[in-house]
Amino acid sequence: MSPDSADHLPLSPATLHILLALAAAELHGYAIMLEVARQSGGHYKIGPGTLYDALKKLLNDGLVDEVDAPEEGRARRKYRLTDLGNSVLSAEVSRLDGVLRQARRALRLNERRS
């Protein structure tokens, strides 16, 4: 994990889902909302306010950038994952993997004790 990536961890659930959505394709805002809902099987939905607040931070941090800036009334503004965003996402997935392993171990120990 690079130091730059580590600076951004841990990610909030919304940020994680947005990065995951953008890992597959360049998407505009509404498509990201749909993709997040699809990835989570409909369990997790974000509204535009949450989405663009997270995108604002991701753009500022260089994890995401805009594909193009459409003229008024034209195509939607699309976003894509940068190399830094990709490495942060990988680092977060690794971190969560470790958390899950620890959690399962702790729960197994707990079950044995009880």
Next chain:
Amino acid sequence: MANKAAQFIYRCIVNLHPPAFRDKFGREMLLDFQEGAAGLGCTRFFTDALISLGRQWLHTPASAGFEPRSDASPLLNGHYAMIRNPPLTPLEWCRGLVASVTLLVLCGYWLGAGSRIPRDTGIVYAARKVAQAAQSRPTASPDESSATPATVRRDFKQFDVASVRESKAGTTHVSFPFGADDTYLPTHGFMQMIGLPLGAYIQFAYKMTPAQVVALQSKFPDWALSTRYDIEARVEGEPTKDDMRTMLRALLADRFKLQLHAVTATDKVYDLVLARPGKTGPALQEHPGSDPDCKLDNARDSAHDSSAPCGTILQSVSGAGLMRMTGRNVSITQFVLASLTKVDRPLRDKTGLTGKYDFTFDFAPPRIGGGPDINASEPQPGMTFKDAMQDRLGLKLVPDKGPVTTYILDRVEKPTEN
């Protein structure tokens, strides 16, 4: 499409955001609202926008308030009063007054609507609704496509309004889970299916298995195979998933002149049986009868990585490129329904298991263009669905022969214009 009053209110809330945020994302938020409000309901968007409004002003540096306004976005330019050294102009006082009154009206609406406002704000969880919907309905078998709840309610025969168009979207979107099982997210009578081929609509409407729809599609004309359609329809009330199927069948008959008939003959099937008589596999655990709402087993669910709402089956992607199927407090009949897309023959439940079960298991995804993974012979990461089911759930598939229903296409035409 959201109605004009709702759009106006949403635009007002967006206009109240800090200028930098508003100019950057305001147009996108309005477009999102126009596309999504009809499916999810305006209230959620309003709630989310109000939370966003507070969040953006809290996080806006004090200096931002003294920055000159951006003229980059004429759509949303300067509709609120800014904190600055020169006194406010009368026009800005008026704008501030309008904004304040709008907020008061929204607060009044919030308090008055009370129970209609979702408790989740900003980030909206729909799982609870899915679970409630699944819990409130009886379990349906594959043949119980017209099961009706015990409560007296409206008889849904057809949509009040419907639009059928050739899809230009290039993407796929469905407004509720589209599978053969009963997992459903109530949409207040709204159905939005974007970018799906006719076969997918028929499969959902008639609750067909993949094999049935493939056989039917072999008789399709070329346009029906190559064209994708957007269907948006609405009915007053809160129809169930089976009601949606009934109304979609009527819509397909009306717009596509679709006519089918079913023929039942003896053919190849799979019997789902216990691999070891009387014993289930390690990952198939009977759900405690004392916990119908899954309130007592959260710890165990965490251990199993389960995120399926109580009473439903969820399919997702796990690590290492594997698919994961998770069920919580579900019947074997539900499992059979969820498994229909994974096998190439009809499935019959011969397990004799009548209770409710919890399970989680991983399996290799079907290979692209390789058909159902049950017949996969090339090495893949992880076990095939069939092998994983036997290893983890203790259930296996036994080839057999039995009655199989096939659908015959009698008539289909290009849809009429709306």
